[in-house]
Amino acid sequence: MAHTLIIGAGVVGASLAHELAARGDQVTIVATHPNGGVASAASFGWLNASYYLSEAHYHLRHEGLAAHRRLTERLPGLPTTWPGCLWFEATGDAQEETATGLSALGYKVECLTKRDIAARLPALGPMPETALFFPEEGAADPADLARALIAASGAKVIHATVQSLTEAQGKATGALTDSGPILADRVVIAAGTGTAGLLRPLGYELPMLKRPGLTIATNPQPPICPVILATPVQEVRQDAEGRLIAPAAADHQSDTAEALGSFPVVVNATLTRLRTLFPGHEIHFARQAMALRPVPQDGLPVAGPGPIPGLWIAVMHSGATLAPVVAELLAAEIHEEAESPLLQDFRPARFA
Structure with a gap:
């Protein structure tokens, strides 16, 4: 059983925890803030694809709506409604x-x-x-959704501040926190605006807008x-x-x-x-x-492998719409099931 460490307990990290646990991973979430995160708690919670920046962005957002519906079928009682x-x-x-x-x-x-x-x-x-x-459009409180997905995942949650990522022989091995080290087989950063700071010591700059x-x-x-x-x-x-x-x-x-x-x-x-x-x-x-709000420089989501093996990145606005579909697609890629064409325009490497 692989051990995956997810940094961030907002709706993106929670969605990843749920998908990876469903594939058999032992999942640990580490976050400074309570379950539900900060940006997720401040989100309007509008689930839509009527707003988009490119055709690829539209298709990802539209599939995001379908992913939300799949979630509600798997987990009845989620705080998601479809008023249009x-x-x-x-x-x-x-x-x-x-x-x-x-x-x-x-x-x-x-x-x-x-x-x-x-x-x-x-x-x-x-x-x-x-x-x-x-x-087709809906609404959800992303923080409530995150808490429900974390509970359903069975993930272990550690409330601590990540000081840095750890690596050995060029591969991600976990994180050093103010409560001590956490070792894992792989690491997923879903830390919103905190993502860029964790990547910078690795020589990777993720430009973010102030929003x-x-x-x-x-x-x-x-x-x-x-x-x-x-x-x-x-x-x-x-x-x-x-x-x-x-x-x-x-x-x-x-x-x-x-x-x-x-x-x-x-x-x-x-x-x-x-x-x-x-x-x-x-x-x-x-x-x-x-x-x-975690908005990359071009306004588009960032989802895919990081600058070293064993490291993955998921940061985006709007996480409310995109979190479930990005979690589905990244979980499949992490488990080497398939590379998703839906994510090709949104890889971290575009900022390298």
């Missing part, structure tokens, strides 16, 4: 181009009129003339948002407890801001937008989660 997304972040010709482009790729797209929108979302205040509906993220939750509301809603001013969904979950950035997936601004100002602006979307409701701040 009502989208009008673009209007007019740009909206038509989005619908045409996605349809050409095989994505399911429904074109809605103002009447259709009002029927699906009667609580919405500013009603657009048209919108798109993406029925702070803030997600807020409101007080519970009646059922006013039965879909994931993506508007020009705000993205929002409603969780099982009735709380509105909203990223502070209006278009958080393509947000390029390197700073958030004053916390009270940002939160109040987000609440104002939510109150405009759902007038007549007492919408107040309840809690927040903030983290640096």
Whole structure:
């Protein structure tokens, strides 16, 4: 039985733990933070392929949705739902181009009129003339999902800070932590923004963007948002407890801001937008989660073998959508079952 050490307890590391344990590995997870991670806990949790940066990226994200469904079949009770997304972040010709482009790729797209929108979302205040509906899209709290996958994997979890990777004869052998060394047959780094620092002593630079993220939750509301809603001013969904979950950035997936601004100002602006979307409701701040999102320099995921044998890398945004499929594909490659064409454009070697 091979022993795999995974660095990181967010949704990417947890998904890998689940897949590798299912293939018979003895899995140990080491993480500084509690199970669920930091970036995963601050994620909006929108599972989609309507946002993509290249055709290869689209296909990986689309397969990510299928991988989430496979997970829910294997593990009933996961915190994953499929309400679909009502989208009008673009209007007019740009909206038509989005619908045409996605349809050409095989994505399911429904074109809605103002009447259709009002029927699906009667609580919405500013009603657009048209919108798109993406029925394949879903939502999950990635931190909750991570905790469920770690529990299902049976992995041993060690809460410690990794100081460095260890190697012998040019091969990864584990990690040195502030609690002592951990030996393993192979190592997978799924440490988000901490990945670059662990790789640097090996002479490998993984360029990362600075992308702070803030997600807020409101007080519970009646059922006013039965879909994931993506508007020009705000993205929002409603969780099982009735709380509105909203990223502070209006278009958080393509947000390029390197700073958030004053916390009270940002939160109040987000609440104002939510109150405009759902007038007549007492919408107040309840809690927040903030983290640096793990975004490689080109915005695309990094998944594959590291700079030395026995070392693997998995870092990406959005981990919420991609974690299960990347875990499936990397686990197969780690076990020498197959190299996945879906990952060919996303190898770490592109930054070498």
